[in-house]
Amino acid sequence: MLDILVILCMAAGLFFFFGTTVGIIRFPDFYTRTHAAGKGDTLSVMLMLAGLALYNLHHLSLATLLVSGKIGIICVVVFIASPTATHAIMDAGYEAKVRSWSRPGAPKDPDDDGQDNSGEKL
Amino acid sequence: MFITVTFILLFILWVLFSGKFDLFHLTLGAISCAMVAKFCSGLLFQEKSRHLGRRLAEAGRFLLYLAWLLVQIVYANFHVIGLALSGRRLRRDLDPHIFHFKTVLRHNFSRFVLANSITLTPGTVTIRIHGDTLYIHAISKKAAGDLANQDSISEMERRVGHVFERHNLCFIADKDDQA
Amino acid sequence: MTHFFISSGIIILLLMFVILYRVVKGPTPLDRILGVNVIGTKTMVLIVLIGTLYGRVEMFVDIALTYALLNFIASLAAARFFQRHKKINLEEDERGEGAAC
Numbered sequence: 001m002l003d004i005l006v007i008l009c010m011a012a013g014l015f016f017f018f019g020t021t022v023g024i025i026r027f028p029d030f031y032t033r034t035h036a037a038g039k040g041d042t043l044s045v046m047l048m049l050a051g052l053a054l055y056n057l058h059h060l061s062l063a064t065l066l067v068s069g070k071i072g073i074i075c076v077v078v079f080i081a082s083p084t085a086t087h088a089i090m091d092a093g094y095e096a097k098v099r100s101w102s103r104p105g106a107p108k109d110p111d112d113d114g115q116d117n118s119g120e121k122l
Numbered sequence: 123m124f125i126t127v128t129f130i131l132l133f134i135l136w137v138l139f140s141g142k143f144d145l146f147h148l149t150l151g152a153i154s155c156a157m158v159a160k161f162c163s164g165l166l167f168q169e170k171s172r173h174l175g176r177r178l179a180e181a182g183r184f185l186l187y188l189a190w191l192l193v194q195i196v197y198a199n200f201h202v203i204g205l206a207l208s209g210r211r212l213r214r215d216l217d218p219h220i221f222h223f224k225t226v227l228r229h230n231f232s233r234f235v236l237a238n239s240i241t242l243t244p245g246t247v248t249i250r251i252h253g254d255t256l257y258i259h260a261i262s263k264k265a266a267g268d269l270a271n272q273d274s275i276s277e278m279e280r281r282v283g284h285v286f287e288r289h290n291l292c293f294i295a296d297k298d299d300q301a
Numbered sequence: 302m303t304h305f306f307i308s309s310g311i312i313i314l315l316l317m318f319v320i321l322y323r324v325v326k327g328p329t330p331l332d333r334i335l336g337v338n339v340i341g342t343k344t345m346v347l348i349v350l351i352g353t354l355y356g357r358v359e360m361f362v363d364i365a366l367t368y369a370l371l372n373f374i375a376s377l378a379a380a381r382f383f384q385r386h387k388k389i390n391l392e393e394d395e396r397g398e399g400a401a402c
Contacts, residue, residue: 003302006302007305010305011309013346014309014312014313015203016203017313017316017343018316019199019202019203019206019207020202020339021316021320022203022206022207023202023203023205024320024323024335024336024339025319025320025322025323026206027205027216028216029218030329030331030335031259032216032261033323033332033335034247034259034335035202035245035247035259035261036202036206037335037338037339038241038242038247039195039199039202039241039242040199040202040203041338041339041342042195042242043195043198043199044199045343045345045346048309048346048350049346049349052346052349052350052353052358055353056353056358063141063359066138066359067358067359067362070139070362070363070366071349071362073138073366074349074362074365074369077366077369077370078342078345078369080238081369081370082342082373083237083238083241083242084238084373085338085376085377085380086247087237087238087241087247088376088377088380088381089331089338089376089380090247090249090259091249091250091384092380092381092383092384093329093331094220094249094250094259095384096331096383098329098331101218139363141359
């Protein structure tokens with residue numbers, strides 16, 4: 001019973017990691033790649049670690065409970081750190097004015113220009 | 123008061139990490155936790171004015187909020203996978219743009235929670251927080267949703283506000299509207 | 302169960318190699334940092350997985366926790382570095398694209 005749950009968690013984690021990988025390879029510019037990395041990373045790592053923590057609880061004792069608690073703390077760290085790291089990398093890219101991809105044929109928004117300029121002043 | 127709470131939290135963490143329950147290790151842990159709590163309790167609790175009971179209530183509401191956020195993260199991942207595996211449609215669906223909006227949240231911590239939640243929900247990533255202005259990169263016009271609307275408070279902001287800033291004028295008026 | 306863990310470890314490893322393509326190719330240094338960040342997070346999962354396979358999770362979990370914190374700090378530091386040195390970043394960007402052409 002527990003095994004099925006573990007396999008489900010791990011498989012879902014692997015599936016989301018696969019999606020993240022394809023996103024990082026295929027998306028056209030730096031900003032959209034950060035989207036894939038920031039979201040997929042968090043969920044896939046949390047699912048896989050949850051599966052491993054559950055598997056660890058096969059022999060229920062104080063020691064295994066402590067280990068599962070530690071894995072839970074890793075989950076919390078990843079949950080806080082992963083969006084923050086994404087955000088820092090993206091901020092650096094925005095500051096360095098990495099060229100962004102826009103849809104071919106899309107009208108250039110005058111609004112966007114104004115926002116870019118206000119970003120430079122910061 | 124706050125030093126004691128910090129000490130208890132740190133000591134729980136110590137016991138969890140060390141995994142040893144003999145007197146020697148517990149004493150060492152108590153001494154080091156006491157030193158850290160004495161010098162660094164200001165880092166954990168920056169606003170001393172708020173009452174401890176209210177913090178506990180906030181923590182409970184925050185757990186409920188986390189459950190909602192987890193569902194949103196799953197949606198976000200399916201969104202990313204759908205985009206990544208969409209073949210030639212990918213370039214047509216993408217329409218990345220950057221916009222900014224002013225938040226009504228006042229405290230740094232709730233702004234941090236808001237920014238991280240925006241990063242984890244479908245189609246949007248926070249680039250930076252500058253004062254009370256958040257710069258958001260959205261993957262398409264549709265994904266930006268009600269965040270891009272300047273006049274109203276977006277749903278996520280309202281939820282974060284109900285968790286942390288019930289006393290904030292904006293959210294009191296907002297609650298009356300809903301009732 | 303052992304077979305399942307071994308095969309999922311191999312799948313993680315293969316997907317990490319796929320991300321390595323993005324790290325090598327670029328085009329900007331920040332893309333590389335992003336790829337390395339994702340690979341580092343997955344390495345952490347791999348460490349816990351190896352610990353489970355060897356039956357010594359209690360030891361490997363500490364290493365994984367340290368790895369997670371170091372990975373986070375490393376990507377923050379690298380991002381800050383490139384934020385400070387905007388000129389370097391842009392020059393490398395153009396040179397890299399020229400080489401690619």
